[in-house]
Amino acid sequence: MSAFLSAAGVLVAALASAAAVLLPPGRARSAVMVVALVLFPVLILGDQWHSHQIVDLRHSSGKLAALLAVGAVAVVALAAVFRRWPVLLPLAIVAVLPFRVPLHSGGDTANLLVPLYLVIAGGVLAVAVRDWSSPLPSRGRRHGPVLWLPRLLAAAVVLYALQSFYSDDFSKALQNSCFFLVPFTVAYALLADVEWDRRLLSWTLILVALEAVAFVLIGSVEYLSRSLFWNDAVIRSNEFHTYFRVNSVFWDPNIYGRYLALALVVVTTALLWVKDRRPFWLLTGAILVLWIGLAQTFSQSSFVALLGGLAVLAALRWSWRWTLAAVVVGVIGATLVVLLIGGKSVKLSDLPKRINIDTSGRGDLVSGGLELWSERPLGGYGSGSFQQAYREHRADQKAPVTISHTEPVTILAEQGVVGLALYLGLIVVALWTMGAGMWARAPGGEPTVLDAARAAVLATFVALLLHTLAYAG
Incomplete structure (x- = not known):
């Protein structure tokens, strides 16, 4: 599969998943969710066509057929369960979220969220059957941050796909899109239909x-x-x-x-x-x-x-x-x-060096990432390119790893100020959406279960955001 066709496929999958969060429940939304989930494994298969595991499957038709059959049966069975008991879909997503399966990808062993992918696929199939028989009523008109959150989420996913066209490491960009951004966006669309009682x-x-x-x-x-x-x-x-x-x-x-x-x-x-x-x-x-x-x-x-x-x-x-x-x-x-x-005691002039030592060399990674951004400030080196660009352009830096571990720095190096602006906008609107009205309750007023749930979502989001500043990237 040529690089351009692969990038075009990533863009189509991103557009389909973006449409899933923007369209109201119905046949059109179900169709784009199916498109996104079908493209996801096809693109990964094309990207890893010459990896030893895919080669083994290509030369073992029985093993490939058995694997496809098991996956298909699992998805159909999950769809039947979710169609009969829709409340189990969000519970299943929560239940399988921690579990990963080690698989060979890109020359390394990748721990992939295979159980989650199967649950999402089962959910999409169940929703598609529902929407083609008796679709849910259209959502009420949205206003304020609730209206803008899915728009910015969709824009972020599409922008990441667009910036994969010039990425220094297209394979990594494809994997990030197909393993994370596309299925997670589809999961967002599925969970948006849930009545959280x-x-x-x-x-x-x-x-x-x-x-x-x-x-x-x-x-x-x-x-x-x-x-x-x-x-x-x-x-x-x-x-x-x-x-x-x-x-x-x-x-x-x-x-x-x-x-x-x-x-x-x-x-x-x-x-x-x-x-x-x-x-x-x-x-x-x-x-x-x-x-x-x-x-x-x-x-x-x-x-x-x-x-x-x-x-x-x-x-x-x-x-x-x-x-x-x-x-x-x-x-x-x-x-x-x-x-x-x-x-x-630590001198002020030695403070950056001390911080770098205490953080196992991450100070060098951050400064190196900022230098990469300064070389291409507008659009960066392309989606998923931090590791490759760091090795090629920052070979003098002695760092234990070549991942920034600081999400904004990664975004600046890979996607430039365009990507960072969209990222910050998404974070602000997400916080606004989750926190809207939570401070207006009168002191001493009795909180409801919904108040507690919203507080948990907001607090976990902030915790996750802080973790991305210190580890993820």
Whole structure:
């Protein structure tokens, strides 16, 4: 498959997924969702046509047929379940979100969200059958940030696809689009139809808490036995450190820590808004277990994310002024502790070097990313190109990895100011949408279940955003 045709295919898939979040429920929306999900595996197959796993499948028709049959049966079965019990679709998405399957992709072992892809495909098939028989009534007219959020999301997905045409690493751009942006956008469209009542919210909370506790139990077995189930890189690093990091069922301790941090924010939200005594003690016990699990990850970015999410909850539940004051004092105190640890003073001129050392060379990655942006400020080096561009243009930098670990820097280097402007606009509108009206409730007023759910969504979003500044990218 030629590079231009592949890029055109990525653009069509992005346009289809973008249309899915813009169109009202109906046959047209179902059609574009199907197009997006059909193109997704086709594009990946074309990109990885000469990888050894695809070559093996091409030379083993029986294995390929069996794999396709299993996938088709799974999707049809899930569609039948979701058609019969629509409430299970959002629960299934939440349930399978943490699970990845290691597959060979792009010369490396990629841990892909295969269970989530199957659930999304089953959901799309169920919705398509529904819309072609008895479609849902059209949504009411939207206003303000609720109107602009899907528009900006759609624009961001399409822009990423457009900037893959000139990317220094088109294969990476294709994989990011097909493995993440396109299916996640389709999932957004599916979840937009869901009626989040008290019962569904309660089941979602129970599901998140139970899964997180189960992951902590697995991680604790690793911690006590001093043995990890997978990821040779982490296994080797544990041999040279005084501390032992666990990853449970996740590939990376930081991703495991991020999941626990987000789960802690959700469970803490329920604890702050709960009125009954029995759930209070159950939630308290779950929080204690999750804190133990998070401590075993030694993930600094996850702790920062958790503290950010808890700060949002404190501001919503009590006072944003006192919360802001506490955050400022905490940041200043933490900075002083880090700088003065070991009893050595740090000169102001040596501060950047010290920060770079304390962050395992990420300061060089950030500065290198900014230099890449300065060379192509408007459109960057193209979607997914940071690693390739860094290696080609920043070979003098001695960094342990070539991923910026800071999302805005990655966007600047890959997509330029155009991409960053859209990214910031999407973040602002998302925060506006989730926080609209939440500060207007009179002090002392009784919060509802919906208030608690909205608080959890806003707090977890802030926590996730903070994590992308410290780890993702």
